[in-house]
Every structure is written in C-alpha cells, then in structure tokens.
Amino acid sequence: xxxxxxxxxxEDEMRCSCGCGRVNMHPDTxxxxxxxxxxxxxxxxxxxxxxxxxxxxxxxxxxxTTVHRPHYMDGRGRAFDSPIPPVDRHRYVExxxxxxxxxxxxxxxxxxxxxxxxxxxxxxxx
Numbered sequence: 001x002x003x004x005x006x007x008x009x010x011e012d013e014m015r016c017s018c019g020c021g022r023v024n025m026h027p028d029t030x031x032x033x034x035x036x037x038x039x040x041x042x043x044x045x046x047x048x049x050x051x052x053x054x055x056x057x058x059x060x061x062x063x064x065t066t067v068h069r070p071h072y073m074d075g076r077g078r079a080f081d082s083p084i085p086p087v088d089r090h091r092y093v094e095x096x097x098x099x100x101x102x103x104x105x106x107x108x109x110x111x112x113x114x115x116x117x118x119x120x121x122x123x124x125x126x
Contacts, residue, residue, distance in 0.1 A: 006030060008037040014049030014080075022052050025077035029115050033080065036099045036113075040092070047110065048081040079103065079114035093125070 009030070016022045037044055051058050084092050089106060096104050096113055102122040105112035116122050 006034060008034060008044070009046065013046040016050045016052045016055055017048070018052060018055040020052050020054060023050055024052075025050050026115075029078045029080075032099060032101070032115055036095065036101075039099070040095060042088075044082050044084075046080050047083055048079075050077045051079075078116055079112060081110060081112045083110035097125075 011023050014023050014025050048057075089111060092111055093104055093106065096111075100115070100123075101113045102116055102118055102124070103112065103114035104125045106126070
C-alpha cells in the first residue's frame, strides 16, 4: 500500500496516537474506506485510525472482553472513528451498511466503522 496514491486519507491521520508512529492499516480496510469516502462525497475527518496494542484504549480493551470487539482483532488496523455531525449520521450509517462495514457504532462523539471479518460477533450495529 502506497500512501501517496491513496486519495482522501493521509498517512498522518491514520498514525497510532500512542507515539509509536505505526500506521499499519489493513489494505482491505483502506480500500473499503476509499470506496466509502468516494460515495460519501464529503470530507471524513479521522479521529482514530490505527491503534497498536500499546495504545491506551487498546490496553483497556485487553483487560475486559466486549461483545462487539473481540481481542483477536486489536491492533489489526481494521477500524476508524470519525466525528460525523448528527444531521449526517443516518445517511452515513446507511452508506456504511451498503459498503458492508461489519461493525458500526454510533456514539455521542461520532461514528466508529470497522470491517472485522464476519463471524460470531459480526455484523453488528450498536
């Protein structure tokens, strides 16, 4: 995967924020993100892209198991978070379903999307 050739997203916005500097987004996830962004036809600000296993949020998750975030996917670069305005959220979620994101989380701060492979806990919307 070559960052200069990926439209819409930069290497810096996908970089782990723990300070390690890693940007190991999964190629399939990045391809899905580019197709999704093209159809969204608006900018998508990424507040969280890749998270390594030492990222504070991933460390919290490794201490407890959650139904919608199995341990085996931590640090795989298959998710991102964006602060989508409430007025756009319904359309954003509809488009995410069309693009077959398998995890869609709607929060007060925005929306989480992931493409963790379909299995026992996927697909899911929360």
